[in-house]
Amino acid sequence: MKLRAVQATLFACVLPMAAALAAVPKTGDTPVNTFIGTQDEGNTFPGASAPFGMIQVSPITDHYAGYRYSDERIRGFGHSFLSGAGCWEQGGQLSILPVTGRIGPGGDFDTTKPGSFDHKSYAAKYSHDGEVGQAGYYKVKLTSYGGITAEATALTRAAAERYTFPAGATTGHLLLNLGQANERHSVIGSEVSVDGRSVEGRIVTKSFCGGAKYTTWFRIVFDRPVVAHGIWDDRGGWPGAKGASQQGEAKPHGAWLSFDVGQGKAVTAVSAISHVDPEGARRNLQAEGYAGGQPLAFDTMREKAQAAWQRELASVRIEGGSRDDRTVFYTALYHALLQPMTGNDADGRYRGYDDQVHTAKDWTYYEYFSLWDTYRAQNQLLALLRPARARDIANSVLKIREQGGWLPRWGYANFETNIMTGDPVTPYLVDLWRFGALQGREQEAYAALRENAFGVPAFGIRPQGRSGNPSYLRQGFVQYERSFISKGMDTDPHHGASATLEYALADGALARMAKALGHEADAQALAQRALNWRKVWDPAVVDAPTGQRGFPRPRLADGSWFADVGSGFDPRGDHGFHEGTAWQYQWLVPQDVPGLAQAMGGTAQALRRLDQFFDYDAVLADPKAVRKSWVVGPYSYYAQFRYNPNNEPDLHAPWMYTLMGQPWKTTTVLRAAETLFGNGPAGVTGNDDLGTMSAWYLFSALGLYPDAPGSGRFLLHAPRFARTEIDVAPGRTLRIEAPGAVPGQRRFVQSVQWAGRPLQRVWLDWEQLQQAGTLIYRLAPQPDTQGWGTRGASLPQAPGDIAR
Known part of the structure; x- marks a missing residue:
């Protein structure tokens, strides 16, 4: 979650030299x-x-x-x-x-x-x-x-x-x-x-x-x-x-x-x-x-x-790069491992969301859950690196529901803040289920998630859950209503269009869990609801400066499209979207990428729109162009139509290239985005959001990124470092080798091997990562635009398979 703050652009130029002023003495091989x-x-x-x-x-x-x-x-x-x-x-x-x-x-x-x-x-x-x-x-x-x-x-x-x-x-x-x-x-x-x-x-x-x-x-x-x-x-x-x-x-x-x-x-x-x-x-x-x-x-x-x-x-070991490269990497890992925070005292006692004292026996209770942020990258990183902690984290979220009456959205200490919108707890917990962190508690977790997805908390308790559910369950979208009564600073109808997209994403994740646990009717209903993003897609909206047609748009309670007085609807405006615009949120459909491409006029047209979104030609010519193209003056979330690396809604957008058959462009964008991370005070782009931006950087550098929540897929791309070893469990090490990778230089994937065999598809499943083994990338200075990852058979299946 971001606070609207003015970026001091001066420091982007001046403060990298602060690394020399605040020099880091050597503390082993992980600075x-x-x-x-x-x-x-x-x-x-x-x-x-x-x-x-x-x-x-x-x-x-x-x-x-x-x-x-x-x-x-x-x-x-x-x-x-x-x-x-x-x-x-x-x-x-x-x-x-x-x-x-x-x-x-x-x-x-x-x-x-x-x-x-x-x-x-x-x-x-x-x-x-x-x-x-x-x-x-x-x-x-x-x-x-x-x-x-x-x-x-x-x-x-x-x-x-x-x-x-x-x-x-x-x-x-x-x-x-x-x-x-x-x-x-x-x-x-x-x-x-x-x-x-x-x-x-x-x-x-x-x-x-x-x-x-x-x-x-x-x-x-x-x-x-x-x-x-x-x-x-x-x-x-x-x-x-x-x-x-x-x-x-x-x-x-x-x-x-x-x-x-x-x-x-x-x-x-x-x-x-x-x-x-x-x-x-x-x-x-x-x-x-x-x-x-x-x-x-x-x-x-x-x-x-x-x-x-x-x-x-030391559980993650990298080879290659300068001292600054290594410091940026390990500081990102450090920041990602700071939270959630230990909540129980040395004797196991903790104060629950009912304000009563409970005891965690033989496990750790955690507090401070910035779920709107962390469900996108940091959650998956912790599950990969710290499976035992991930189990306790999942258990803590269920304890919050048990003791506080509902699942959390943004849990601070022992209360729900109701900050941010959408339904972040569903993709968060479904991913933890998919990663094995809810073993033995699957049905309990599903019951809690179903309650959240199909209902609304009682008015008398603090959490507000999916406050847009009455409209969403009846009409398939969250109405845009700025006067809607909120229990906190935020509520979903205040940002109806983006809340609809978040709900649909969550429903797609929960559909997978429902199917796996034998809840067939729920799985079918949720899989259908995962397509509700289409209910807020208006094919008639035109972005005048670019000529692009078709964008998500907020709808009012009676089903009509929102139009601003005297000007209609601007896809670069702030109406109906939380900390973003229709341009940013249009990509928040990882559960239905083929459908999204079709809505944009086909894959070729969707790819052209991605090029505009990332200012691809400028970034290709000079990766540092991102400080003009993406980070525009103040940290404003509105009036923009390009990628915003400072905020969460489009963190996954670079991998939309991969999911549409142009993986080399993902690499180009990632290497450019990595220039925003440096060894100095200005070395994080935007708020780090309890390790979210740091986790994003780590996945970018490692050559892996989590795909749609609940899928268990990790999308592959060119790593930043020549060799990485990751201890994924006691006695098991995942090795990622990319000979020729040089931090700061673009190298493109020519082929991939997993466990000694060629890998044509663009992802590995969670189970493969947990088995450990060796992932080898063969890289080249120039992309092969007809090679690895460019054919339909290499891409994930269409969303219709979610509940089959």
């Missing part, structure tokens, strides 16, 4: 630069997290996502972040900033003035020189307050920070700001108490596009005595106060702790959070932040954290 995506609305964070970690420690600057590389001051180091999301209000709570100076009446932090404890006032300047962002470790030099070095590392449920004060300082302070978090992240209430070498409390926030309230409990212990402390609120500071102090909505609140830091001493803080209760935070701290009855030393935790990441990253 990661966590600054990639921290500029131009990539919205990643550079701080420390474990794979799928519950807690993250990262700097907060002026940006709503937490950190933007061009910002000049750090407000503090927060303990909860999302990677790459587009909504505001996304974490940063429990902010800590190390400072020097006097705290008291008339001091540097004047306890008679509440404004002294506003993080916008006390924020520290910092330097990118020496700033380090690695998998599991972050370091920065604060140039304010005499110069303080801040470091962070994190395990799954516990984290550590080390603050090294300047040699001339005798007293150092840590400001724990509970009342402020990331920019635009609203704190509803907070509570804190100080006890000896520890501090604990809770923070209630209202998060994610105006979503519901949820609570984060925390506990922090320090490696040296606290020599002085106090609490601030909306009246000022209260030296010596340590009992439970509470504050309400938007009120200043926090605590300061002072330490003897003479002779350059450092202060280490070891922390843990929980979404369950204070005992959960304490147990998480004991389980992962302690050893031998003592808090872990910072370097000990850092070593454990980085070793964990190296194990994760």
Whole structure:
């Protein structure tokens, strides 16, 4: 999901050199630069997290996502972040900033003035020189307050920070700001108490596009005595106060702790959070932040954290390319393995969508499901690389339905946000079923998916599910109705045309599952509904500048076509489509590619339209033309007719060439798109959306991409690297060989071998990938336009076979 944000095009040119400023020290053979995506609305964070970690420690600057590389001051180091999301209000709570100076009446932090404890006032300047962002470790030099070095590392449920004060300082302070978090992240209430070498409390926030309230409990212990402390609120500071102090909505609140830091001493803080209760935070701290009855030393935790990441990253091994090429690849893998996040505490307890405490025994409960984004690429990548986690993820989604009353759409912490539209949970779960992650729970999952596909949640529960179903089930399309009542920021009838396309895609996926599980009548009905994209296809619509005829178009409740006052319908406009236009969404028919081509006037005409969509001639002449042809000024989703690599609806579009018999053009487009990913802060195109864009890049580089949800097919294309090894299961390795592949250069597929035999078709099935083996591409500098992948027999079957 994307937030409408203005692209700072300057940084696309200037900030690639930031890789030199934020150089990544070597950490084995899998280099990661966590600054990639921290500029131009990539919205990643550079701080420390474990794979799928519950807690993250990262700097907060002026940006709503937490950190933007061009910002000049750090407000503090927060303990909860999302990677790459587009909504505001996304974490940063429990902010800590190390400072020097006097705290008291008339001091540097004047306890008679509440404004002294506003993080916008006390924020520290910092330097990118020496700033380090690695998998599991972050370091920065604060140039304010005499110069303080801040470091962070994190395990799954516990984290550590080390603050090294300047040699001339005798007293150092840590400001724990509970009342402020990331920019635009609203704190509803907070509570804190100080006890000896520890501090604990809770923070209630209202998060994610105006979503519901949820609570984060925390506990922090320090490696040296606290020599002085106090609490601030909306009246000022209260030296010596340590009992439970509470504050309400938007009120200043926090605590300061002072330490003897003479002779350059450092202060280490070891922390843990929980979404369950204070005992959960304490147990998480004991389980992962302690050893031998003592808090872990910072370097000990850092070593454990980085070793964990190296194990994760080393499961994919690439050969070829420069150091930058490898860094971009492994940073994409790093970003894809950050979420969904671990939701249960060390004792297995988690807070469900019914706000009750449940226990996950012998499995991990996960939270934060950006399904509208992740169903398209990141979900399939996790299933391929982490099948055990994929099973727990699938189980978590079913638990959300069991405890919250309905399947999720965009699940944040323990509530449904109702952000985004369509029916993303169906392709998400159907793919997990197809990949074996629902073994033993197939019928339960199907029942939940059927309920969602054939009904609407009760008005009294938070999820809104397929809110367009009444119209869709009756007429075959979701009506376009901007005044339709929504339970959140978004609802399907507000974007009726794109919601119809998403529903039809989901129905095609569910039809396959229904057929396999023996639900014949459902399979037939769903297969027919998979063709409902045709109900919003208006063959009379003409895009005047290009002359192309026939586009998806929103329909009103009475079945008539939407027409804007005085101008009719513009396929480049925003009416009826969510974060896109008819030009982008016209390709969202992976379940019926032959039918789509026919609607466009035949395959040849559809291919010509694809050429216009990608500005193919310009991209063929110069791959970097994409920064003019595709990424046009602001990150606008509307008034465009070309490919938008910054958003999800047409991520699959490059493979439409392959599905229509011109696979070499897929390669041309992918190599051009890969120029938007680089080893610098602007190195992600658009919001990374909880690893979605990173997963897209990985599939592009590997030579595989998931086809229509539920199909189990992975489409083949020329890889970026000469050799890749992927551990798909214990003892099984998938090898992809492409001799002659050179990152940044176009090489086209001449032939493919799988398991030692020629492969004519343009895909491998999931079962083949899981069996492992060797996939060999023979590449050439020029395409063979009559060769591999150009004949109908090489392409997937027509959608009429979905339910046969």
